[in-house]
Amino acid sequence: MRNKGGIVALLVAFLAISIYFLARTWKANDIRKDAEAYATDKSGKIDYSKKQRYLDSLWKQPVFLGMTTTEDLMKQELGLGLDLQGGMSVILEVSPTEIVRALAGSRDPKVATAIANAQKRAETSSTNFVDLFADEFKKVAPDTKLASIFSNSSNRGTLSLESSDGQVVSYIKKEVDGAFDRAFRIIQTRVDKFGVSNPNLQRLSGTNRIQVELPGVDNPQRVRKLLSGAAKLEFCEVYTMQEIAPSFDGLAAILLQMDAESKASSKTDLNKIAGKSDNSATAATSDTSKNSLAAQLSNGNKSDTSKKDSAGLAQRQTNAFSNLFIGTGYGVAVRVKDTSRVNQIMHRSDVQALFPANANYLYDVKARANGTNTSEEIVDMYFVKDLGKAPLEGDVVTNASQDFDDSGKPAVEMQMNAEGARKWKALTGANIGRPIAIILDNFVYSAPNVNGEIGGGRSSISGNFTVEEALDLANVLKAGKLPAPTNIISEDIVGATVGSEAARAGILSSIIGVLFVLAFVLIYYNKAGLIANVALIVNLFLLLGVMASFGATLTLPGIAGLVLSVGMSVDANVLIYERIKEELLLGKTFPVAVRDGFTNAMSSIIDSNVTTLITGAVLFIFGSGLILGFATTLLIGIFTSLFSAIFVSRLFFEYYIGKGKTVSFFTKWTEKLFKDSNFDFVSKRKLYYTISSAIIIAGIVSIFFKGFGLGVDFLGGRTYVAKFEQTVNTEDVSKALKVTFEDKAIEVKTFGGFDQVKITTPYKIENTNPEVEKQLETSVNAALANVNGNKGIVTSSSKVGPTIANDAIGGAVKAVLLSIILVFIYIFVRFRRLAFGYGALVALFHDVAIILGIFSIFRGWLPFSLDVDQAFVGAVLTIMGYSMNDTVVVFDRVREYLTEKRGVKEDIPTVINNALNATLSRTAVTGFSTLVVLLVLLIFGGETIRGFVFAMFVGVIVGTYSSLFVATPIVVDSMQRDMKNEDAKLAATPVVATEEVKKGKKS
Structure with missing residues (x-):
């Protein structure tokens, strides 16, 4: 092994970095525990404001290694997601409707009609709202130019009555984008001042939406009021x-x-x-x-x-x-x-x-x-x-921009309307030599001194600004220009108790799952299994360390991804070990067998992990919330598991080789397992086609007649999870809520246990008023307080508006199709034959169709939710990745056998049958390891991810089956068909040649 010293140094460096960042996370959690202990009274009640004061007192103080502050620790740690500690997640949308209405400034009923029609279309369309409005306005006012509505004195330099509709649309879009940027900055400031440790705020690319995650908050109404209110800009005198x-x-x-x-x-x-x-x-x-x-x-x-x-x-x-x-x-x-x-x-x-x-x-x-x-x-x-x-508010500001004063220093130019100009003149005239504060959301952004009375409504604000500060102030002033409220279109609330229970379930399932995998590998591979286990533990340690260094958030699906990555990382070790065993059976010495085993396994390892990487990347790009956490863990896990299997395992083997020792790969009961296996996979392929077709047809029939249980992600609506003191009947809960939801559709399901239910309803989902949420929370809790003498309370809730539900469906379809296309392209490039691409493509559609069918067939039969939601889509994409991982390993061995048998008189079915038997032990060991982990997660992982894990569990079985009995037989049929076509061409070629020769002789 070359560069052994360099690999050892790299491993030590990675481990040291992981220890450092995990120690930071431990210290951050230790500070939180101290803060909670300080804020807890004798009755056990926590005063959260007192807890926050404790954290504030240490926020800027060095608390780790004498140089890292509490703020730095909590900005870069392995944080817990909302599902593991409780809190609130909100998706806000900056309302383009109000911006367009304000820019129009017209009472023309045609404008109002066009806006209303565009709003309706926006619920089921992904087209930009401004384009929808322009289209609708053209329908209701075909002879009216948009410029006649939107051109005015405040935008004279940009628009005129001669401007085309396209120019006006571009102007409106620019204003909407500007309003979104301002809203993001304002909300960022609000969140920073809210007093929550480790908040997460991000723009959702391609949309005018903002996702805000606030761990640990216990006052949802305050959050709604804080985030959804329009910005309030004021100009006040200062003492x-x-x-x-x-x-x-x-x-x-x-x-x-x-x-x-x-x-x-x-x-x-x-x-x-x-x-x-x-x-x-x-x-x-x-x-x-x-x-x-x-x-x-x-x-x-x-x-x-x-x-x-x-x-x-x-x-x-x-x-x-x-x-x-x-x-x-x-x-x-x-x-x-x-x-x-x-x-x-x-x-x-x-x-x-x-x-x-x-x-x-x-x-x-x-x-x-x-x-x-x-x-x-x-x-x-x-x-x-x-x-x-205040004597003056932000609605009088018509424009503001960053500029430079006479001395070349950054300044801000501000323009007001006629009413604002009159009031501004009076205000500045009364405060010459005194400051006037520019206030947004009760924070002072600037307090410039007035040098003299300002008339005409145009002002220049100068000071010791940087260009960035001047731009920020201009944005603040423009925040008062347009009413751009942010509407809450999706929210999730998880109670602290629910979060702590989920955390315990996740940690327990993780530990048990890892222990099962370690035990199985040790039993199957003997001393080599011990090396694999050390590599797996190093992988787990590096994975957590890397996540902590990135400041990643660990969610419940993220824990599932973590444990699953450990289960699947067995695959790289298994591929290497099976190849080493083959080399030993050929009579090679232990050092040579190890070297050749690692070399020969590399192609399969790379191909199988790239396909998983593709699906993980698609999940990362299209996923949000919990699925994003799962994708992050999965992607990092791919790289850490490869490093551990290829380099850490190799270091141990090199150590034994250097000592002149060998390593056993067998135990008594595994020595002859799968040895000389000779299963005929290919000859009965039509039977397997029939079985798969029957299952898929049954699923299609069920989908047609029974349909799916669409989750709130795709359906839109409100969901409440309620916990009762005793076992409760779902029909009784439904009756108790009929008055609250005004006889609208209500679905009540048992959730996790017979004392807990999940309530879903589309009631008032279009209403974005925060007061409605508060009223509903109160009403629902009041209705559940006494259900036939059984007291219940809402422990978590979520809301998804119709627009975002529609976008979720579109995003899910895009994610699945993109994943299929990318995998097909990769397989075609790597294997250079369309037959392999066809086999992979059919296997993917086969797996997805069966999973969809099973979720429809068994909906209502199993004691947990089988809703089709974003978590389900994440599971399907992961299944596709696993299935391709398995299929590519088989394909890799088929390609190898076809290359080796070139010139040998063996038909394609025989060659491929031998290749399948050669990979059977690897397929069985990897599949069993993964299934063991998923089974543990299914039992102990908690209700939140049970449907997600069930889809994965079934998917691994179906994916393994399709690799052996669908994908590879498709390759056989395709290659035989291609060979027949080639033989037909070869048979025809001599005839053509002979005719050409005859013509040549005649000439």
Whole structure:
């Protein structure tokens, strides 16, 4: 083995990196446990705001190896998905309807009709909404140009009355895209300020949708309100520090009193928690320089009548104030880690009484480094007037763009309408020399000073901006230009209890599944099995380490993918071991057999893993949520399992060879297993065709008459999972909910156990109002509170709108077809014969057809859900990958035998039969290993993935069957047909040649 030292170094490096990132994950979880323990009272109830304050206190503090902060740890760790810890996942859509309506600015009923018609078509079409609107407008107003509706003074530089419909459509699309970008930034800011550790926010490519995952949230209504509200832009006057300083005098006195009370009652002060890892507080305490705001305030304090104690009291108040607030010379700031504590204090009634009645404190949207201690971040604090009833709001802004001022520095140009220009003139005229805050969603984005009265509605905002900051501010100002609300079109809520139960089930199934695989491999391959097991454990360790380094999220299907990748990674070892065994039977020495075994197995290993890689990549591209987690685990697992099987196993064999030792590949009961097997797979292929056809026809009949149980992903609707104290009858639950759902269709199924049900309904699915969700939650829980004396409660829920359900179906069909096309192309390129492509293609359709049929036939017969949803599509794609993995290994051996037997008088069926028998042991061992893992997942994996795992379990059986009894016999038939055609051509060729010779002689 060449470069053995390099491979050892690479292995050590990979293991070290994995240990490092897994240790980071362990530390992050340890901090969360400490935070939860701190926030749990004697009754066991968790105060989540208190937990968040604890995390905030350590957020910017080095907590790992003296240099990694809590924030860094939680941004790059192996996180748990919502299904394993509870939380909420939401898909938001930026409403193009409202944007088009606002841009039109017309009360023409034809515009409203075109928008309404486009909305209806959008529910079942993937065409861009703007194109649908333009098409519908042309129908209702064929003689009216779009420019006459959309051209106005605010877009004079872009559109005119002479603009074509195409130019107008492009303009609207650009505005919609801009609104989407602004909405994404705004929601990103809202999520960042929401106080959830490890949130996930991503744009769904090709759509105007945003997916938000918030682990651990326990207030869905607050999330809905936070995410779906339109952005609120305000221009407010700001109190100067001179005006607000007397209020801080009183605040310093209250803070000193709070410190004294805290010490007297021996309660743990939040500042001490922050102080455990923060040395800056001590430094700030002793700061009495003239530039310190706290010192300036304390110097003006006259509340102590005793001259002797006046200086000491002032110093103590300064210290109490400086522990939380930092004077910046032109204002006041707060350490980021202390914001939760400050919020709590500022909401006290005695503190609020100190400040003017119309004063509202707000934070700057961006934190910055502390000038005296650059290792910590601070955020500026503003006191603005009349928040919520501001003198000017964002609806008056008609345009904003990034520009440059006279000195060449980045600036922002802002244009207002006539009403805005009038109010802006009055506002700026009254605040010359003072700042005006530009506020979005209660965060200050900028507070520029007014140099003079501004008339005409056009303003230039300059400052120490970077180009990016100026662009951000322009986007903020444009956020108030159009009403672009974000509608929740899909949501999933998983209760914390459900998540913890799923996590336990997933971990238990993982451990049991891995142990079964390790035991089977050891029993089957003896000492070589021990080497394979070490390689498998290394593979598992590397897989988790790589996922942690990527900051991946582990979901329940992800755990299934993890365990399945371990089961399937046995395949690479099996391919190598079976080839080594063949080389040993040929009489080769152990070192030569090992070398040739690894070499000869490489082609099959590469081909089989590339086909799995193709389907995994398709899952990764088209999947979302849980399926994306599964695909991520599967893809990473392919590379780590290949590395472990090819290099780690080889290192152990090289070690034994270097010691002059051999490794046994047999036990007593496996030595003769599959030896000299001579099954006739080919001659009875018509019987197998008949059996497969009968199963597929039965499935088609069932699909035609019985149909599928479409999941909410594809059907659209609401789903609730409810847990009862005792066994409950599904009909009783359905009756209890009839009033709540106004006699709309309700489907109630037993889910996991007879005390748990899954409720599905399309009731009010088109309504995107967050208040409707709140009302429904309350109504459903009230209806389930007493079902014939049996108390139930909703533990998780989901909602999928009709538009996204339609898109899910389209995406699923695209994913399956793309996977089939890519696999066919790869097989044709690798094997250079259409016969192999035909065999693979027929086998894929065969496997998918049988799985679909079985899900229809057995729906309602099995004690778990067989809904066809996105998880089912993920299972089908994975089955296709496994089936191709198996088929390609067989094809690879067939190609090898055909090459070796060239010139030998053996017919194609005989050659292929021998090839199938040669791979039979590999097929059996890999199939059994995978089935064992899936069986464990089916039993212990939990209800959430039971249907998904059942599809995989059946798929592995069907995929193995199709490789042996469908795909390869198709190759036989195709090759025999090709040979007959070639023989016919050869038989005809001499005749043509003879005629040509005769013509030549005549000439």
